[in-house]
Amino acid sequence: MARSVTDEVVDQSAIDNRAPSVGHMFRERVRTLPDGEAFRHKEGDAWASLTWSQTRDRAYALAAGLIELGVQQEERVALCCSTRLEWVLADLAVMCAGAATTTIYPTTLAEEVAYIVADSGSRVVIAEDADQLAKLQAHRSQLGDVTRVVLVDGDSDDDWVMTFAELEASGRERLQAEAGLVDERIDATTPEHLATIIYTSGTTGRPKGVRLPHSAWTYEGAAVDSIKILSKDDLQFLWLPLAHVFGKVLLTLPLQIGFPTAVDGRVDKIVEHVGEVKPTFMGAAPRIFEKAYGKITTMMDAEGGVKAKLFTWAAGVGKEVAEIRRGGSEPGGMLAVKYRLADKLVLSKIRDRFGGRVRFFISGSAALNQDVAAWFEAMGLLIIEGYGLTETSAASFVNRPSVGGYKFGSVGWPLPGTEVRIAEDGEILLRGPGVTAGYHQLPDVTAESLGEDGWFATGDIGEVDENGFLTITDRKKDLFKTSGGKYVAPSKIESMFKGVCPYASQLVIEGEGRHFVSALITLDPDAIATWAGQNGMAGDSYSQIVTSARTREMVQGYVDELNSQLSRHEQVKQFLILDHDLSVEEGDLTPSMKLKRKRVTEKYKDQLDAFYTGS
Known part of the structure; x- marks a missing residue:
């Protein structure tokens, strides 16, 4: 239809x-929906729920706690925490306080955390645990306007640090004196006020803060x-x-x-x-x-x-x-x-x-x-x-x-x-x-991406x-041209391979200015372990399995199947199976599991270049 x-x-x-x-x-x-279920979260082995009114009570208390710390309208509060109930409550608190959330992945390296916190002008940082706190303490002199760190899990002897529970308790005390405090902040917040700064993953150079x-x-x-x-x-x-x-x-x-x-x-x-x-x-x-x-x-x-x-x-x-x-x-x-x-x-x-x-x-x-x-x-x-x-x-x-x-x-x-x-x-x-309204403190970059008529490129x-x-x-930046003048769209080929080969984790296509296309391949640890058990390699390590001649032969069959669906200039002529998978921790993927193509091809430049030496 x-x-x-x-x-x-x-x-x-x-x-x-x-x-x-x-x-x-x-x-x-x-x-x-005051009594309707809002959020469900794990408490030990069981799921516990908050109604919308219970969520409001906690978010308002945290918002009042931020106001007590001196956070003003549109000032930034950085959140460096994994996905959990406290992230939700903290973000709602920032919104209700009329402030703006700066989001930071917990996998972000300490130097980049310091850059994002300072560049955003964040006044308060809400950090998940001791590991995230250590990143901030190691670069304290570079954090600019930060006056306080709020620790979600654990405690600290550092006077610069207070706990999430202490922030919430402080806010409840403030609300007892000024019951309408948070509602006044909400009433004063307009559609044009800044709500969030999200930094791009920074596959090249410094990340850019997107103002929303x-x-x-x-x-x-x-x-x-x-x-x-x-x-x-x-x-x-x-x-x-x-x-x-x-x-x-x-x-x-x-x-x-x-x-x-x-x-x-x-x-x-x-x-x-x-x-x-x-x-x-x-x-x-x-x-x-x-x-x-x-x-x-x-x-x-x-x-x-x-x-x-x-x-x-x-x-x-x-x-x-x-x-x-x-x-x-x-x-x-x-x-x-x-x-x-x-x-x-x-x-x-x-x-x-x-x-x-x-x-x-x-x-x-x-x-x-x-x-x-x-x-x-x-x-x-x-x-x-x-x-x-x-x-x-x-x-x-x-x-x-x-x-x-x-x-x-x-x-x-x-x-x-x-x-x-x-x-x-x-x-x-x-x-x-x-x-977006533009990039934080980057007017030239904003002008390049946003035309005068509001069209975003x-x-x-x-x-x-x-x-x-x-x-x-x-x-657009990933499209490349072979030495024969033919354009190749790598993402299309990489996605096709994952449908062809059930053992695939990642395929990274290369061929800019080359006379044929090559690839790096990684295999999914769980899927390949099952296959190995059926092919005489039960108990072998991941590295032993993926570098074996039998695995190479199996993958070659799937590459041939892929090539049968591609134009001649797109076909993968050479490939290398890496002895480890790509990961967020090693900087190969963004936290949302998107390939950092340039970083990966630079990392394995020698192996890729070897495909073309003397050919």
Whole structure:
């Protein structure tokens, strides 16, 4: 069933009547749903909940505590903490105090933490634990305006430091004397006031602080609300880094719509927690879906025999049914009978791994492979891909989980109120309420990215089809030309490989100015361990497995399959399997699991150059 963005029914009143600030949005949610569940978090082995009014009480106390520390309107409070309830409460407190949050990933190196804190002009830093505190203490003289550090976990003898509990207690005492203090700050906050500074990942040079006003976040909440893909009856599981714009926008949506959110950022616990929480939707980076796809398919292959054949049969039936449903129909006849059996024996069990209630997943921050998306759809788990940047408050485009509202390989339709234009060179230009006010203390860079007419140059190459779906080709700066003058889009090839090879973790394409394309490959530790156990290498180390001749032969087969789908000038002629995976900790990936291409190719320059020596 063909649909266009022009066919979409939008509740324009949600956008027109949006709140003036995040604080206003939060206060209104508390008023309308005081006893409704707001946030769920882990206390030991159990999940505990806060209602909206309980969340307000804690956030107001923390806001008053920040005011007691002297934090003024639009002054910055830096948050250096993993995804957990305290991050949520602290950010809400900053919003209610009329201040602005500077977000910092807990994996950020000490020198960069010092730079971000100083460059943002943060007055207070909320640090998660002793490790984060040590980063600040090591560079105390470089932190500029910081007057106090608030420690979430643990205690310190340093007079410069107070605990999270002490901040909250201080605020409660202040509120006893001035009950209306926080509401006065909320009332004084306007849409134009600064709400957040998020620093880009800094793949080259120093990170840039993206300034996002309250109007950007209230627009995001209202625009998503207006297309009615979520309701107060949904339940979100939120694990993404809240220092990242994707995580931050997913924290804004419940304030607007009113659904509860379970919060826990421990990546190694995602599968366990999703099974416990049983969410109706979840946002994630493509790597999470790729890992799940690889683990399940390789595990089934390893089973062999009847189980493997049954799984393959059921997946095929699921794919047939998904294609029919995508067109707005339901399966009938023998296919309907086969589907009921396939669902009972296989497909429902895959859904149960994700809690059994997921209506859809949202994928963002990097390209999702179409084959992986189609596999999940066959299982009855729809992944809708979205698109946006830090500079556009995350969500600018998103597929809709309705018949005709999504297209695999695309990032969907624009949110109402967001305009798109494709420049002559193919670059995507965006304009709308979610676009940044500029880069912090970088007027020249701001002028380069934001034209006088408000169009933001995204740096991404893409095209819009006749139904309004946007497809991203690649990052403009990542496109390269071979010595033969042919352009290559590396991200497209890298995404294709992850759909072809279930053992793949990363593929990094190289070939700028070269006469053929080469690649670095890493393999997923869990998936390759399963394969190794079936191929006489059980008990071998990861390094031994991935550098073996048998693994090389296996990967070569998948590279050949990839090449069969590529033009001659795009084909991978040489590759190296690294003896370790790429990681956030080593600086190869951003905290949102996006490849730092330039850093990785520079790091392995000698190995890549060797492919071309004498050739």
